[in-house]
Amino acid sequence: MNRIALTLFLASLSTALCAQNQAPTLPHEAAHCLVSGDATGGHAWLDAQTLAAPELNLGFQLDTKTLLGDEYLYLVVFTTPTRKEGKIFDIRIKQKHDYSIENSASFVSSAKGVDFPQPPAGGQWAQTQFSTAVQGILEHRKWYTDSMKYLLKPSKHIQCESGLDKS
Numbered sequence: 206m207n208r209i210a211l212t213l214f215l216a217s218l219s220t221a222l223c224a225q226n227q228a229p230t231l232p233h234e235a236a237h238c239l240v241s242g243d244a245t246g247g248h249a250w251l252d253a254q255t256l257a258a259p260e261l262n263l264g265f266q267l268d269t270k271t272l273l274g275d276e277y278l279y280l281v282v283f284t285t286p287t288r289k290e291g292k293i294f295d296i297r298i299k300q301k302h303d304y305s306i307e308n309s310a311s312f313v314s315s316a317k318g319v320d321f322p323q324p325p326a327g328g329q330w331a332q333t334q335f336s337t338a339v340q341g342i343l344e345h346r347k348w349y350t351d352s353m354k355y356l357l358k359p360s361k362h363i364q365c366e367s368g369l370d371k372s
Contacts (some may be wrong), residue, residue: 238365278337
């Protein structure tokens with residue numbers, strides 16, 4: 206009887222650990238906007254090398270305390286296994302299932318902080334916001350893996366837009 210209880214406990218524990226690795230709804234839907242390109246001006250925001258991977262390593266931080274009351278999701282796509290490099294996106298959550306890509310930048314993280322090879326649009330304020338978000342994501346280990354198979358799947362309920370130029 207104790208073996209059955211132990212087996213059930215271990216099975217539920219492993220299920221819980223696996224579930225932590227799956228992307229929650231907001232980061233998943235926002236990542237869909239980045240890779241699908243279907244409603245964001247016709248282009249995907251991630252390069253072909255990233256898209257060739259079977260899955261994306263994502264990190265995220267939700268910001269609900271903005272001056273105007275808008276909700277923003279900082280979504281990081283890690284490009285190295287050490288999670289020291291990647292691309293961060295500032296995505297406004299307009300309403301449920303409706304996202305607007307507001308800003309993006311590539312970053313490199315080191316013991317000295319977060320650097321941007323090309324600073325994001327918005328100057329020092331945006332750079333500070335992005336640095337804080339990347340450091341928070343790394344510090345709190347809010348990262349997940351999401352399957353490209355599901356991210357590329359067309360969705361009728363996710364709305365994506367952007368006023369940014371991809372370059």
